[in-house]
Amino acid sequence: MKKMLLLVAIALVSTSLFAGPLRVLLLDFENAAGGTSSLTNPSQIAGKGVYLLSKQLLDNENFVLVDRREFISQMEKLKLTDAGAATPVQPTFIHAAQQLGADVILRGTLLSLSEGKETVDQGGYRTDFTVLTSRVALEALDAKDGSVIAMSEGSSSRKIRQTATQQTSLGEDEVLSLLDKAVAQAVPSVQQALESRMVTADLSKIKISIKTTDDPAMVEIDGSLVGSTPLEGFEIAAGDHVLRVSKAGYRDITRRIVLEKDASIEVPMMRVELDALEQKEVLKEADVHIFSREPDLIIHTIE
Numbered sequence: 001m002k003k004m005l006l007l008v009a010i011a012l013v014s015t016s017l018f019a020g021p022l023r024v025l026l027l028d029f030e031n032a033a034g035g036t037s038s039l040t041n042p043s044q045i046a047g048k049g050v051y052l053l054s055k056q057l058l059d060n061e062n063f064v065l066v067d068r069r070e071f072i073s074q075m076e077k078l079k080l081t082d083a084g085a086a087t088p089v090q091p092t093f094i095h096a097a098q099q100l101g102a103d104v105i106l107r108g109t110l111l112s113l114s115e116g117k118e119t120v121d122q123g124g125y126r127t128d129f130t131v132l133t134s135r136v137a138l139e140a141l142d143a144k145d146g147s148v149i150a151m152s153e154g155s156s157s158r159k160i161r162q163t164a165t166q167q168t169s170l171g172e173d174e175v176l177s178l179l180d181k182a183v184a185q186a187v188p189s190v191q192q193a194l195e196s197r198m199v200t201a202d203l204s205k206i207k208i209s210i211k212t213t214d215d216p217a218m219v220e221i222d223g224s225l226v227g228s229t230p231l232e233g234f235e236i237a238a239g240d241h242v243l244r245v246s247k248a249g250y251r252d253i254t255r256r257i258v259l260e261k262d263a264s265i266e267v268p269m270m271r272v273e274l275d276a277l278e279q280k281e282v283l284k285e286a287d288v289h290i291f292s293r294e295p296d297l298i299i300h301t302i303e
Contacts, residue, residue: 022194024057025066025097025143026050027107033114045175046110049136052180053108056187062195066102074099097143098240099256101222104149104194105141108183110134111153113175118159133157134178138186140194150193154186207233209264210245217247217269229267245269 029049033042050068057063074096097105116131135155142149156178210219211230219226222242226234229245238260245267246252253267 021062021064022103022197023066023101024063024194025071025093025100025102025105026053026068027093027105029053029108029110031110033110033112042110042113045113045172045179048176049108049110049179049183052176052183053106053138053187055180056184057106057191060191062191066097066100070100071096094141094143094146101240101242102143104197105143105146106190107139107141108186109137109139110179111137113179128162129159130162131157131159132175132178134175134182136179136182136186138183138190140190149197150190152186152189154182154184156181156185205235206238206259207235207262208259209233210243210267211265212245212247212267212269214247214250214269217245217250217267220244220246243267 027050029046031043031046033046054065057065071093075093093105112133112135114133116133118129118131120127120129133155134157135153137151137153139151140149141147158174158178209230209232215230216228218228219231220243221236223244236259240256240258242254243257243265244252244254247269250269250271253269257265
């Protein structure tokens, strides 16, 4: 019964694993407003834009938000070195997004945060208003090549009546509320563009076969269990994936693989405890033409 349930679970994963929602990575919300408002510092307000944008996207089942802590950690890992020393050349956020399997990168910009004055003549009585306006821009980028997928803007304003007997001062809460409304106005058009992209995206399928030097072993792709080796003709979307092979008594093997056409993969397994001769033989088998990290995968293209 347990075996049957496992097979059913694997079958369900196989049909839905690669047709899932878009993985969205949020960059920092930049400040382009400049200066310091008499109300608050625009840079501090912009820094909270990521949270507001996350909140707007969180309930949409078409998107999965990539953990920003993972993004920051990945940027740290990707720091380049030259002969062991740090270099001034820094990896782009595109590299980190690809490593995390993101489909789309979203970045926001606080375009302006302005405070104006307005005077209204109401039957001979002049009334003064303070007008606070926030304007933002959102930009969606393809995580594969950085090309722009969509752009949108949103704005929000609030009038506060000021009289000789009543002067209202706005605080950070009111400013954040305006920013939240501006972001909410900008999000729908970006969502529409991304959802359209999900429908029209190239979801070309390929087939991969996976075996190890000591079958059977469990196979996970992009964090989901898909079966055990030998795995024959498993269908996935072409592109970038993370493969993990595990077996009790052996070291887990996790590798990023990029597949453009049908392929077979042979994974050299290494026992937790290995003598020198056995280790030499395994590393010899791990000689690969596509990846250089050890132990590697032996990948053969199926013509």
